[in-house]
Amino acid sequence: MRYAQGGGFTPQEQRRREQVRLRAAEMFAQGVTNAAVAKTLRVTQRSVERWRRAWREGGTAALASAGPHALPRLSPAQFARLETELQRGPLAHGFADQRWTLIRIKTLIGRMFHIGYTLQGVWYLLRRNGWSCQRPARRAIERDEAAIEVWKKEVWPQVEDPRRPTAPGSASKTKPVKG
Structure with missing residues (x-):
């Protein structure tokens, strides 16, 4: 079964679902029908049937x-060490530029811990620990921020179309036009 964001239940959600199943077991012992259990616990009858079968067995x-x-294949201490290395940047680990990619992080994990991850596994590991995907804004090397600011302040106001005519003579809906 797939859940939102490609993951499964969190440990808290697992405990909550376990409590629902244990409540169902109490109701099974009392002889409550599957339909009544499903309605009371707000689950599907199919789930209740599966739970009842498991409960009988x-x-x-x-x-x-x-x-x-x-x-997780990395312990919390290992992941903390990985985070420290990620913060040092890709250049410190021999990569050509300052972008971390899943392939590079996978390679780093392999070098540091001798543990093989898939790219999807690396993504799950990072997301589970609060990391997110960020794409760098691509900017021209020749970009001159000072010249852009001057252009925005001096040139753009002259080029920009005014939103409203400033000259008199525009018709108003509230005042009748005298002719």
Whole structure:
């Protein structure tokens, strides 16, 4: 099943869903029908049927959360070390320019920790730890900020079309035109 932003449930959401399943187990023990359980817990009947089957086969323990599907391969200490290296910049690690790409970060992880990641795995790792995708604004090397400011202040006001005519003679809807 896919969730928003390509991830799964957060640990907090997993605990909440586990509580819903455990509440369903209590209702199963009381003999409540699947339809009533679904309506009360605001879930689909199909989910309730799946939970009831698991409950019959393994009891309440079968409805407990199995935890995250995949544990991060980098420990928090390793990720903190990776962040320090990312802040040093790509030039410090032998790359040609100042842009971090997923391929470069994957290479850095491999060099530092001897752990192989896919590009998608690197993206999930970064997003899970609060990083975001940022694209640099492309600017010409010859760009002269001072000249741009002068142009905006002096030339643009002369070229710009005024939004409203300033000369008298424009018709108004509120005053009748005398002819």
